[in-house]
Amino acid sequence: AQRVTQPEKLLSVFKGAPVELKCNYSYSGSPELFWYVQYSRQRLQLLLRHISRESIKGFTADLNKGETSFHLKKPFAQEEDSAMYYCALKTDSWGKLQFGAGTQVVVTP
């Protein structure tokens, strides 16, 4: 069965501290994974995807097929990183996404 698991509902970190959001997936095919972010009063938007191997706003995520994980990391959290983060798995060639439950990140000064 296809599944995306984000075990942490809430992650509270201090400004300047590292932050890591966990995401594990279950998928029989070749996985394509994304991180989406929703800032307060803004629409959901793409943060990054594993295919691009990019770093956006200091965030990186590496696909680990052995551990079936796609954790999101940032070495030094900023207050503007406070948001809801969703891990998502592409489940077909049309582009359908299955989302995890989401992790609320709160960065305190």
Added chain:
Amino acid sequence: SAVISQKPSRDICQRGTSLTIQCQVDSQVTMMFWYRQQPGQSLTLIATANQGSEATYESGFVIDKFPISRPNLTFSTLTVSNMSPEDSSIYLCSGLPGQGDEKLFFGSGTQLSVL
């Protein structure tokens, strides 16, 4: 990047009535998807809206309850029919440009409350 205008942004409706949500994209997109986000939960895909054909519904969602239209490559509607309080949710439309652009983008959502 493309922008979706979704309306209404919120509505309060009486049970038994229907509400139609509209999404207008400022450029042509190959695929559009409709999601629901119930209170405190993640996004759940309702259906995939294809231009010129019937929508494809996910398990647990049916056309009679959530009829969808996709008359062209820039517009889609979702109707929530015969509403009950259990339909209270945020409804989101999204678009996928296609042709190599795999970045799914979202409308701002419709907050629906059913009394």
